[in-house]
Amino acid sequence: MIEFENFVKQYRDFRLEISMSIPDSRVVGIIGKNGCGKSTAIKAILGLVRPTSGSVRVFGRESKDLTPRDREKIGVSLSDSMFSPLFTVEDVVAILRAMYRDFDEPFFREMCGRLNLPSGKPLKEFSTGMKEKVKVLAAVTHNASLLILDEPTAGLDVEARSEIIGFLKEYAGSHDCTVLISSHISTDLEGLCDEFYLFSGGRIVLHETDSGIGSRYGTVQIPFELFDSIGRQYISGFKKETFGYACVTNSREFFERNYPELKVKPAGIDDLILLLGGGTEE
Amino acid sequence: MKGLLVKDFRLVLKRKQQLLILLVVCAMIAFTSDGSFVVAYAAGLAGILGLSTYAFDEHDNGFPFLFSLPVDAGTYVKEKYLFCVLCDLAGLAAGTALFFAACATTGKMDAFRDSLVYLPAYFPATLVLILSVLLVQMKFGIERSRLVTLLLYGCLFVLSAVFVKIVGPLDGTRVAGQLPEWMKSDWFIVAGIYAIAAIACAVLFALSLRVMKNREY
Incomplete structure (x- = not known):
């Protein structure tokens, strides 16, 4: 599903150098301290940054060549970027309806009700936790076969974190999709991921399955x-x-x-x- | 493309108060000044309104999220151009309606009829201006684009001043007098403006596409 091959992204003061392969239908966690390259790797998958050398392929295609149709199969929640804060949940629904052919509007609305997200209030008036919930909902309600979640629980209180992680566990358990989730909060990923990549200083220092970590x-x-x-x-x-x-x-x-x-x-x-x-x- | 258009229309409609104020200002201009200036003014303002959606896209690091949706650089640039065209046309229509209303109520329908042939020319003229600012914004980002636009217009002003100093002021009537008869028709001039604007828009589009395709977020 995702293939990093000798991928290098060189910035002035940081170098990300990784090779990794993420197969279909796996829940994969990228862990590591802040600034270790997790978000850059995610941006590379989405074609938001280009490799200095090497390649990153998604669905067998170079990430920079992903078509809008390919992107419909990807659900994304980024840590520091979302819909305009002027929009309400109603606006988000209208935009997603127009963006995705498979947008599941009834499910989105039902989940908004369950997660207490008001439909008419601008996002700028939402708490951090509420914004994260909107982002995650937008990512999971269009039948994506690849979910990419960058720090979906960063800056949230325990209750909001537990709600989001609970929802993701439920979703990953009931859908046949690949999930790539990054976090620096380890407890969020325990019991959710099948395997982990540990990043440090722009390199992968560990790749291990959940059971491998537990047993060895x-x-x-x-x-x-x-x-x-x-x-x-x-x-x-x-x-x-x-x-x-x-x-x-x-x-x-x-x-x-x-x-x-x-x-x-x-x-x-x-x-x-x-x-x-x-x-x-x- | 549809999703981006929905997003931009909703962004513009979020500023209903601003829209109302602009409409009132345009109405005041239409009823207090002579001539068709209000048409150009309304088209320009509406185009700026369309242009402002780019600033909203960029605001708060919005681009990474936007380009994680089913959108690529080509679709984004096409949509932004289409949206600016639609806004500009809406402004032209509103300005023309206000100009007509002002002429009709003050008994100056002759002035309206005389201007009618030139009114469509305001659309390409304002559009090229709007799209050139959009290109600068795409290339330099909203913050730096303000300075760059100011510098560009400053350079243009200085170049024009130097040109006038060397060649002398252009006498429109004298230039027109030297043109062949068939080129003096109003429709020909308007068509010429459209042709030049179409070329300018095509160049601006190609440059905008290149800028957006090369950007990283």
Whole structure:
């Protein structure tokens, strides 16, 4: 569905350099700290930025060559861009109706009711959470086969985040579509994504399935005196702390078996972001 | 294209108060001044109203979202041109109606009949002006385009002044006198204005398309 091949985007002070392949019908999370290249990758998929070298293909076509008909199959919610704040939900409905042949107006209206979105109020008077809900609804109500959601929960309170993530889980579970979702809030993606790409400094530092992270990855606290004696192939990333090194490993079992005295825990996505996306990689 | 037109019409209709004020100003001009100036004024204002939808598209980082919809650069430029044409034509129609009303109520229908042949020429003249500003906005963005437009018009003014200084002021009557008889017809002049404007619009369209296709967001 999406294919980044030796993709490079060079800015004056930032370089994104990735290769990745996102197959059909998968829910894929792009995680990483702010400024690691998540949004640039998403913009590249949409043809909003062009590669300095390499290519990005969507539906088998170069992203810059996507036709309006191709774009009808993509539902998008961007973190910092949306409909004019002058528009009301009624205006949004009229525009989407004219834009998409498969726009499901009854579903859109029903969801607006469920999510308490007033139809006659300008978007500029909406809270951040309400705006995000409108964006996500606009993305999912035209039978898209590819959903691209860039930080759909950024800046939202717990309740709004939970509503949006709940809705996305429901949607992804009941539709045969590929979902690409980026976030720096790991808990939002846990239980939603089939696989993850961890970005750091414009590169992919980890590609792993949800079950792979749960079964193989772990965090382990290693005292200074022990650190050098452990083979580095068992340590994926580490960070110096006061007690020693906070490490992330993709061989949790190795530590559990050979170092029962060490504190070994299953790694969460936050641990991966912290220790792979910001710590020292090995 | 349909979705973009719906968006732009709705954006313009969001400013009903502004529209009403513009209509009142045009009506005042029509009833207090002689001549068909109000027609050009209304066409120009309506064109600017159409042009302003570009600023709304750009406002608040709107373009990334806009181009994530089923829209490509070609469709966007075509729609924006079509919308400006429609606005300009609506302004021309409104201005002509006001001019007619003013002439009819003040008993100056002869002036209206005399001007009638020239009124359609206001449309291409104002349209080229609007579309050239649109091109500058697409190329430089709304903020910088203000300065660039000011500089461009400043340069044009200086060039015209230098031209007049060197060649002397153009005597329209003398130039017209040198033209062959068949070129002096009002309809020929209006058709000539349309032909020149069509070429200018085609060039502006090609440039706008190139600018939008090369933009990144």
